[in-house]
Amino acid sequence: MGNSPVVLEYANNYQAQVVDLILQIQQQEYNIQITKEDQPDLSAIKDFYQTGNGNFWVARYNDKIVGTISLLDIGNQEVDLRKMFVDKEYRGKKYKTAALLLNNAIKWAKEKSIKSIYLGTTTQFLAAHRFYEKNGFENISMEELPENFPVMQVDKKFYKYRVD
Template sequence: MSNHPVVKPYSIIYQTQVVDLILHIQQQEYNIPITKKDQPDLFNIEDVYQMGKGNFWVAVYNDHIVGTISLLDIGNNQVALRKMFVHKEFRGKQYKTASLLLNNAINWAKEHSIKAVYLGTTPQFLAAHRFYEKNGFTSIAIEELPENFPVLEVDKKFYYYSV
């Protein structure tokens, strides 16, 4: 039994837990009116995220998914950081789950010759904004996103990271 979560590549065996974790955070914690139907990518992670220079990881603690992160290949050696969620009890300094997930994704990007990571987030994820900025992401305007970046309706704040 580990005292810290372990980051692993996504496998279909984690699908139910991944969907449950993400929906709980979106709907219960942040009152975002989003459903399973609004996120078909969650039911096709292998074909959406684990393609090209993209991937999807989970943070596992005692056989439970406590965090997720993905990089979506958007071409031109660029990726979109997506689906970064951490269970409330595993946020912060004790477990460092968000840092484990982000460092894993950034290392993957370096190993796969990615030049830039972009992300969009919602205005109410203030702790996430601080986290990204603390980890070297720069806030950018929507006009600065690459044209192939898939902007989600809920995303109003955008970031860039040079790998």
Template sequence: MSHVSICEFTEPYEKQVSELILHIQQEEYNIAITKDDQPDLMNIPSFYQVKKGNFWVAEMGSRVVGTISLLDIGNNEVALRKMFVAEEYRGSSFKIALRLLNRAISWAADHSIKTIFLGTTPQFLAAHKFYQKHGFIKIAQKELPSTFPIVKVDKFFYKFQVENAAE
């Protein structure tokens, strides 16, 4: 088994990141969303890697096999976005999703983030279970902060209290 590394996004990853995300959205889950519907994918550094936000990739060899990001939405809160893992790398064998999530939570704690919010689609059933298993609590859309960027395909919302956040 090859080594998986989790690293911060840099420009050379852009094409692979877009291809991975779009493949999962469109081909696996038949979600009617395009790259044009996601302008953040065309400018990851200026969209995610600002203030208390960041974007990471999981890489095996030279292949991007997973992504996760935190978008700073102010008030020491972030939106978890773009959590995707290539189908053949999901599950407990590689633990890529967990490693990505742990990296994001660790980053949040180190940057005094108090709460992580996320939205997801009804189709991502395994993701719902994964988030709940790792401490995310399902909330109503009306409980989201006003600065949370709602994506049109998202119908389920969660929050996570970062334990080590500075007061």
């Protein structure tokens, strides 16, 4: 396998690794007190994300899941970017995992004629803020979100990406 992870559509056989990766980053790295039970979407990824114009992808390096990203269909040709997590060792220029995941999701959105991608994030993910801004996401206020955008309790900072 080359130096870059491969982005694949989510399949159920990835579930345990996906949950482990996300919880490890949330709990250990960012000290966010959140459990698998607090995130019922993680137990039903196919039903929750892979419907309508939504999807869920994993970045795989050899046999290890090293990143995740999803688009949740929120109607009106708009999606919510969620569950973007990359293993600490696979961040940055060497592997470009986050860029591979995001570019894959944007390509999907274009193919599905999505108008806008929205996302909410916590204030402590500073590197993520820089990454999104560098990749064309505009910082917006909560009032600018579509009314059907599912704001999570931890979301305090919001972004919009115009696909067209």
